[in-house]
Amino acid sequence: MASAKLLSLNPNQPDAKVIREAAAILKKGGLVAFPTETVYGLGGDATNEKAVAGIFAAKGRPSFNPLIAHVAEARQLEALVVMDDRARELAEVFWPGPLTLILPRTANSPIARLASAGLPDLAVRIPSHPVAQALLKEAGIPVAAPSANRSGQLSSTTPLHVMESLGENVDLILGAGRCPVGVESTILSLTKKDAVLLRPGATTREQIEEVIGPVLQSPGDPANTSAPGQLQSHYAPRARLRLNAKDAKENEALLGFGPDMGVKGGKRWLNLSPTGDLFEAAANLFSMLHELDTPDITMIAVMPVPETGLGLAINDRLRRAAAPRE
Ligand code: TXA
Numbered sequence: 666m667a668s669a670k671l672l673s674l675n676p677n678q679p680d681a682k683v684i685r686e687a688a689a690i691l692k693k694g695g696l697v698a699f700p701t702e703t704v705y706g707l708g709g710d711a712t713n714e715k716a717v718a719g720i721f722a723a724k725g726r727p728s729f730n731p732l733i734a735h736v737a738e739a740r741q742l743e744a745l746v747v748m749d750d751r752a753r754e755l756a757e758v759f760w761p762g763p764l765t766l767i768l769p770r771t772a773n774s775p776i777a778r779l780a781s782a783g784l785p786d787l788a789v790r791i792p793s794h795p796v797a798q799a800l801l802k803e804a805g806i807p808v809a810a811p812s813a814n815r816s817g818q819l820s821s822t823t824p825l826h827v828m829e830s831l832g833e834n835v836d837l838i839l840g841a842g843r844c845p846v847g848v849e850s851t852i853l854s855l856t857k858k859d860a861v862l863l864r865p866g867a868t869t870r871e872q873i874e875e876v877i878g879p880v881l882q883s884p885g886d887p888a889n890t891s892a893p894g895q896l897q898s899h900y901a902p903r904a905r906l907r908l909n910a911k912d913a914k915e916n917e918a919l920l921g922f923g924p925d926m927g928v929k930g931g932k933r934w935l936n937l938s939p940t941g942d943l944f945e946a947a948a949n950l951f952s953m954l955h956e957l958d959t960p961d962i963t964m965i966a967v968m969p970v971p972e973t974g975l976g977l978a979i980n981d982r983l984r985r986a987a988a989p990r991e
């Protein structure tokens with residue numbers, strides 16, 4: 666299979682010439698995969714219906730599943746979505762960073778209808794990764810970017826994952842090593858009177874509540890196909906997952922957490938964080954699942970991860986990866 670062009674960048678000091686090349690591709694309607702602080706995104710001009718259609722095609726993503734529009738600065742958002750006081754306060758505290766807000770589209774929003782899957786709302790985010798920032802500034806347009814993986818599979822946290830998952834379906838991959846956070850952004854819906862947490866991530870519910878008060882938890886109804894990120898089976902490796910495991914059986918691999926992981930059967934072992942650090946565990950999550958997901962492994966047994974802080978986001982992704990598949 667032909668593979669995409671990959672240009673590697675220093676994550677902290679991206680080369681201006683490469684950024685200009687990538688921005689030019691976006692402005693012409695092409696697709697560029699780029700790193701964010703959470704996971705790699707598959708970017709296209711969010712105002713260009715064709716580019717957006719190209720994203721859905723490249724991922725094999727159902728067109729009812731809306732995309733996040735990324736911009737460099739909050740002032741660019743006023744034309745796209747209706748920002749209320751809660752949104753402005755959250756923007757002030759958490760942007761740029763791993764938080765996505767769902768807000769009503771403005772009447773004349775230039776964002777392609779397909780990007781928001783025909784919904785009256787739009788997901789928006791300002792990523793903090795220096796490469797994402799440089800690209801969005803240079804392009805000057807809102808960039809629709811789902812995670813850079815085939816629909817339903819694990820998100821990509823390295824350029825290699827993007828290459829393996831999307832290959833020739835993307836015009837350019839900007840590589841800048843591993844994504845520091847490792848799990849996708851927190852998604853908060855502000856379309857109703859009550860704020861609702863739709864996807865846990867590195868910006869925690871507690872942190873958000875300190876700024877805007879009580880936040881409801883999404884009911885997580887698996888039948889809610891208006892946001893298939895909420896579907897139960899998602900972020901799935903090829904091998905099955907067995908959660909809350911203590912050890913691994915024959916033909917299984919063990920994904921551990923914390924200092925108590927002995928060598929306990931199974932074919933291979935990796936530890937999300939030997940010291941029990943949830944930040945380290947989140948950063949390792951997808952790359953370790955990728956690494957353990959080889960043809961000789963039928964099941965990945967996963968040791969328990971605490972249900973606190975970033976552990977909520979990790980467990981959310983693990984449960985979806987373990988959920989029954991269609
Ligand atoms: O960290 C991230 O958010 C990454 C990076 C690239 O920014 N992006 C990402 O995009 O994870 P994606 O498309 O893989 O996940 C976005 C989720 C999907 O589950 C989608 O259903 C939901 O956001 N979503 C988008 N727009 C929505 C809307 N208007 N209402 C409800 N859910 C929405």
Ligand code: MG
Nearest residue numbers: 811812813820
């Ligand atoms: Mg995704």
